[in-house]
Amino acid sequence: MPAPVVMVIGTASSVGKSTLVAALCRLAARRGLRVAPFKAQNMSNNAAVTADGGEIARSTAVQAAAAGIAPTVAMNPILIKPEGQRRSQIVVEGKPWQTLAAADFWQRKALLWPVITRNLDALRAEYDLVIAEGAGSPVELNLKAGDLVNMRVAVYAQARTLLVGDIDRGGIFAQLLGTLMLLEPAERRLIEGLIVNRFRGDPALFVDGVRILEERGGVPVLGVVPWIEDLDLPAEDAVALEQAQPTPAQGLTITVIRLPAIANFDDFDPLAREPGVTVRYIDHPAQLAGAAAVILPGTKHTLAARRWLRERGFDEALRRFPGVIVGICGGYQLLGERISDPLAVEGNGGDE
Template sequence: MLAPVLMVVGTASSVGKSTLVSALCRIAARRGIRVAPFKAQNMSNNAAVTANGEEIARSIAVQAAAAKLAPSVQMNPILIKPEGQRRSQIIVQGRPWRTLDAIDYWQRKQMLWDIVSSSLDSLRQEYDLVIAEGAGSPVELNLKAHDITNMRVATYAQAQTLLVGDIDVGGIFAAMLGTLMLLEPAERQLIAGLIVNRFRGDPALFTDGIAILEQRSNKPVLGVVPWLPQLGLPEEDAVALERPAQMATTAGLTIGVIQLPAIANFDDFDPLAQEHGVAVRYIKQPHELADCQALILPGTKHTLAARQWLSEQGFDQPIQQFQGPIVGICGGYQLLGQQIDDPQALEGNGGTMGGLGLLPITTVFSAEKQTRQVQATSHLPWAKDCPLTGYEIHLGRSELLADQPALTIEVAGANHADGCMRADGKIWGCYLHGIFANRAFRYAWLGSLGWQAQAGQPASDPFERLADHVEQALKPNLLAKLLNGEQKRAENIAKL
């Protein structure tokens, strides 16, 4: 018998669906329910790698961790990794499928429905409950006919579905009631309740708002979730970088991260930002380098386009003359080298460009994509022999022109050099995502910049903090019925 599905859809993108799914996964898991997350299709360059070397969206890996599971490709069968405004690499079941323009992908979406439904069925056979997440809005009417992520999933699974709206951006009534109005009658019947998210102030002030929503929608409001700052979980995608920055005024160390086009896996730097006395600032203009004590070039889905952008924006000379430490991760590591070659046009139109010339490496792109979890050892002078764990996601292969590797990667009993460094360790780069999540290494690098760790209590589990916060805001009886997930949706609606 297939397990029930609880679906979370939103009035728009970035209303907090992913975070709420993480919360619900942890709430269910600590009640003894074997629960798994699911998202049919995700668009993000923030990717994670499973133990089998498969790519899935980073947000799904976070949700799996909330459910106390190792991530699997069934949880996110389709991942779209944008390379530019109209072109994306399509990852299907964890492996590169094709690189397509948006309209070409749209015409092929129906081909992928069987993969979506079979992945969902696989999870439903293995777990007691699946909590599925939609994407964007379920009522984009010009796109809805080809939807394989929102209400098609909910209808297929006859899922109890929650509609989430973000009150912090305003327009909560229009967003929620308008979404319900635009759903088809059969889809509207699947909506089991509403969640008002990111409320600032006293939720008691929204009592009238709850009454209005329930009266006009004929749906229960499951709860009003207060704003929760500094949660410490990775952002789903680069949309978060477009929000106004909330800089810590007490930070003694500012690390600049250049916001490259098609920036990828920028959650690599979250562990740095969470340290007391450290601010991570995403910068788009060369003059902003003056406020930074260290500089990072992050990953990017399109290295040659990023190289051209750096030149066009006037970054070349300011980076080359920057007096502080410089780090490159993945695509950023490639940019620090002498030359980048893409002879097969694997990213965009391909071609050859000179790098920034700060490390003695050359990079050539090949069709074989490297995706794997790895262990490593640091050779950097301020973190000599420090053990590391992380993961790789990259196309290019970089050749060292001097014997200056930054790391030794250990995979399946074999060792090989990775990364490159200047002799003093001030400029370095590597392919290892998640490197700053290694506490000893992070402290060593920050210490080389003059930072000192602050004594204090160990950080609390962000999933427990999130689950406590959300559970307290939701109506316990309604939440229990949703998590119990009776098979017959009609019986559930009647009991609500």
């Protein structure tokens, strides 16, 4: 008999789904269950490498670690790695498949549904429990016909589904109740309960809120999860970099240039945890002032990053920079005198 599936969907991106799936994986593992995470499709340039050399999203690898198992490509069979200019590299079962414009990918999405079901079925045959994660909102009505990762997965697996909202953003009632309202009846029947995430303060003050959600939503509130500072988990994607940057304090400031299609920037998280070190992501040469070092990170489109650096004035600013300059992955290529892509491996190719 296939293993049951618990699915965590959210009212929007960045409401805490990935962290909650990791937490549920750890809880299930501690109770003696053989549990695996699953995310049908992820969009991120923060990637991890499996033992057999396949690529999956870093967040899925973290969830596998929480479950106490090695990550495999079955846990994240489709990974979309944005290159900019509305183009992305599509990684299928750990290997590059095609580089497509957004419209072209939309037309080919139907080809990928069997890939998703095959890998989910394999996990359900191997483990006692699968905890699946959705992406963004399940009720983006203009995109729902091409859904590969939210309620289509839940319906296929008849998953016991949890809906998560982020109260720290505000509008928690509209988030949760609005999402419930827009689900199809067959989808709504799968919702086992609601989770209010990132609550600050005394939960006793939200007792009435829980009652209102349950009365109007018709499902229980299964948890009010507190705001937790500094979880030190890798960010799923570059959305995290849109948050306010830390103000440099006494000590060492390291700047990371926020290149277009920046990749694996969570590699720098350990630097940010060092006492006396401030890591700041910058997008203008003037922000280099006061930095002891500057890092050029990885990027999914090196030529575009090279042009962006020149247009922003970073070329001259880096020549004058008195501190240490470090390039990693694509950033190391950017330190060269010339970059040539005659075979158009990235975008339209070219020479810079």
